[in-house]
Amino acid sequence: MMRKLIFIFLIIGISLNAFYFFCYAEDVSSAELINNARQYDGKVVIYKGEVIGDIMARKEFVWINVNDGINAIGIWSKKDLVKDILYTGKYKSKGDIIEIKGVFHRACLEHGGDLDIHIDELRKITSGMVIRERLDIAKRNQAFVLLGILGLALTLSQLKKEKHK
Amino acid sequence: MLDISKYMILRPCVSDIKNISYYLGKIIIGLGLVMIVPIVIGLGFREINPALDFLISLAITLLIGIILTRLCRTGEDLDWMQGMIVVSLSWLVAMVLAALPLYLSGHWKSYMDACFDTMSGFTTTGLTLVQDLDHLSYTHNLWRHLIPFIGGQGIAIVVLSLFVKGTSGAFRIYVGEARDEKLVPNVINTARFIWLISGVYLVLGTLILGIVGMSIGIKPLNAFFQGACIFMAGFDTAGFAPQSQNILYYHSFLFEAVTIVIMIFGTLNFNLHYQLWFGNRKEIWKNIETRTFFISVILLFFITAVGLNELGVYPKAIVLFRKGFFQLISGHTTTGYMTVYARQFITEWGHLAMTGLICAMALGGCACSTAGGIKMLRIGIFIKALKQDIKKIILPEKAVVSQMFHHIKDVFLEDKQVRSALLITLVYLGLYMLGAIIGTWFGYPFLDSLFESTSAAANTGLSCGITDAGMPAVLKLTYIFQMWVGRLEFMSVFVLIGFFIAEIKGR
Numbered sequence A: 001m002m003r004k005l006i007f008i009f010l011i012i013g014i015s016l017n018a019f020y021f022f023c024y025a026e027d028v029s030s031a032e033l034i035n036n037a038r039q040y041d042g043k044v045v046i047y048k049g050e051v052i053g054d055i056m057a058r059k060e061f062v063w064i065n066v067n068d069g070i071n072a073i074g075i076w077s078k079k080d081l082v083k084d085i086l087y088t089g090k091y092k093s094k095g096d097i098i099e100i101k102g103v104f105h106r107a108c109l110e111h112g113g114d115l116d117i118h119i120d121e122l123r124k125i126t127s128g129m130v131i132r133e134r135l136d137i138a139k140r141n142q143a144f145v146l147l148g149i150l151g152l153a154l155t156l157s158q159l160k161k162e163k164h165k
Numbered sequence B: 001m002l003d004i005s006k007y008m009i010l011r012p013c014v015s016d017i018k019n020i021s022y023y024l025g026k027i028i029i030g031l032g033l034v035m036i037v038p039i040v041i042g043l044g045f046r047e048i049n050p051a052l053d054f055l056i057s058l059a060i061t062l063l064i065g066i067i068l069t070r071l072c073r074t075g076e077d078l079d080w081m082q083g084m085i086v087v088s089l090s091w092l093v094a095m096v097l098a099a100l101p102l103y104l105s106g107h108w109k110s111y112m113d114a115c116f117d118t119m120s121g122f123t124t125t126g127l128t129l130v131q132d133l134d135h136l137s138y139t140h141n142l143w144r145h146l147i148p149f150i151g152g153q154g155i156a157i158v159v160l161s162l163f164v165k166g167t168s169g170a171f172r173i174y175v176g177e178a179r180d181e182k183l184v185p186n187v188i189n190t191a192r193f194i195w196l197i198s199g200v201y202l203v204l205g206t207l208i209l210g211i212v213g214m215s216i217g218i219k220p221l222n223a224f225f226q227g228a229c230i231f232m233a234g235f236d237t238a239g240f241a242p243q244s245q246n247i248l249y250y251h252s253f254l255f256e257a258v259t260i261v262i263m264i265f266g267t268l269n270f271n272l273h274y275q276l277w278f279g280n281r282k283e284i285w286k287n288i289e290t291r292t293f294f295i296s297v298i299l300l301f302f303i304t305a306v307g308l309n310e311l312g313v314y315p316k317a318i319v320l321f322r323k324g325f326f327q328l329i330s331g332h333t334t335t336g337y338m339t340v341y342a343r344q345f346i347t348e349w350g351h352l353a354m355t356g357l358i359c360a361m362a363l364g365g366c367a368c369s370t371a372g373g374i375k376m377l378r379i380g381i382f383i384k385a386l387k388q389d390i391k392k393i394i395l396p397e398k399a400v401v402s403q404m405f406h407h408i409k410d411v412f413l414e415d416k417q418v419r420s421a422l423l424i425t426l427v428y429l430g431l432y433m434l435g436a437i438i439g440t441w442f443g444y445p446f447l448d449s450l451f452e453s454t455s456a457a458a459n460t461g462l463s464c465g466i467t468d469a470g471m472p473a474v475l476k477l478t479y480i481f482q483m484w485v486g487r488l489e490f491m492s493v494f495v496l497i498g499f500f501i502a503e504i505k506g507r
Helices: A003-024 A032-034 A138-164 B004-008 B014-034 B035-045 B048-071 B080-105 B111-122 B138-153 B155-163 B171-175 B189-215 B220-235 B247-249 B252-266 B268-275 B288-310 B317-330 B344-365 B376-394 B415-441 B447-457 B473-488 B491-505
Strands: A026-028 A044-058 A061-066 A072-078 A099-110 A114-126 B404-407 B409-411
Touching: A032 A044, A032 A072, A032 B344, A044 A072, A044 A114, A072 A099, A072 B247, A138 B048, B004 B344, B014 B035, B014 B048, B014 B080, B014 B138, B035 B048, B035 B138, B048 B080, B048 B138, B080 B111, B080 B138, B080 B155, B080 B473, B080 B491, B111 B138, B111 B473, B138 B155, B138 B189, B138 B220, B155 B171, B155 B189, B171 B189, B189 B220, B189 B252, B189 B268, B220 B252, B247 B252, B252 B317, B252 B415, B268 B404, B288 B344, B288 B376, B288 B404, B317 B344, B344 B415, B344 B447, B376 B404, B376 B415, B415 B447, B415 B473, B447 B473, B473 B491
Parallel strands: A026 A044, A072 A114
Antiparallel strands: A044 A061, A044 A099, A061 A072, A099 A114, B404 B409
């Protein structure tokens, strides 16, 4: 009997937790947030994407921008939460993929009406990396051939000019 | 009775085509030489493949230019028709050639998309179809911002002012690129002075934006690079930015404030800059354009703010001011910088605020600047003409009513000025409607279509989300056409169309 009761409480507990999680923290995309900003305003959301650009420190907080492949959204966080972020997305690096949980603001009063997320939790899913640029041989060859033709055209044109003189 | 119109069309002769091709070739060579700048930057940042993209493009561009100039060598100067055709064609050719390195980068889905962006850049519009902008190289990003810096001053006149010692044909090109005010008697020197102004402001603007960038947490190299990019696209009222979130990326009031100043500087008449440079500060308060601009900003901001307030888009007045005013200035100066997401205009801003923005974009900035739209000078002339007509009704019939306005000097208002302003305005309104109708035809709501169409034709660059790589190809071509025609203010494009008609139907 006791075991059954514990089992039932456990099930109820897990269900309540799951209910709480889905009600107050939805896993959403940037397009969903932007298109339905009023619906999500003030709610806890879970958002996932690549950290891009600069990590902009503002006293004990930072701004990071996280791109989920469609749009990038500004994330306002305490400095210590982002200390694990090593790579940010740019031409020569792929940024860390992170999952954040925080309060979504349609028009944040603290930040001049920006659409942003103030986060409480940050989890790094995949570490970014430096992208080593490999020389594109085909492009190099095309460039050499075209520059050769250009050089030839310039020489011929110069010769023609001198001949006219 | 003799039908004169049949005999008026003369088929262009070979010498016309040779002369046009020769000057076109010179402009193409100039464009090719500008590509050296991103190559140097690419090598500096050790971005080898992007530098190769530009080497390939440079070689192709110079080859075409050399072939044209050598085959069509001519000692003749340009006449009016040839000058106008050189201008309209050079913008199309520049669009195609400048798109080469962009397309090679792989960040544009098709060559047409790359052409869309280069036309958008040259015409200082700022609409973009780039993919994954946040991973674009410094080299390509610099090119994206260099394009409006060249286009803002006028592609043809830029090249000719740098590579031609002196030609009266340059004046025809200057006029063909929608400029008719000379700052100094010689048009080449005028173009050079415009370069000087832009160059000095570029150094100052980059410095200020770089320092602001560093103060908001951006690393020094990035801060100054992005500062230079934002300045070039801001002063030339283009609205491109190095990051996908545009100005929202920076999350900084200070950065936005500096950008507003740059946008306003960019929208002012170069003639006004000239006056200010030489200490004539009173001109800014007396000039019909600046007065009309400031009154228009106040009125349209009022409309936008009422619209935003009615829907409760921004709960605090200060927030409403920050977002609303930035977007209004961005629209009115025809820059197109954004601190909101494109879709927010539709999902949140509502019809009234969007209408305020559409009006701001449609009216545009000052004449003889890099701004697009109908222009403040024409609006000012309308208001003066209206005032004159009202006076005529009120005063006795025998009274002689004259109306003056101040634009660098005091000018008497004449009917031909009003007629010319009215004609151009009507054609602009037609152009705005054309894109709106085509957009609606493809299933977009009318207001959204009008917003995007006005933005393209007035060379603004604000988007409500229609401009996307997935939009119909016909709509892309429509916007390219609108950007081109809107920037050149119709005349040189009409001459080009007439040239082709004459080639087919002429005798």
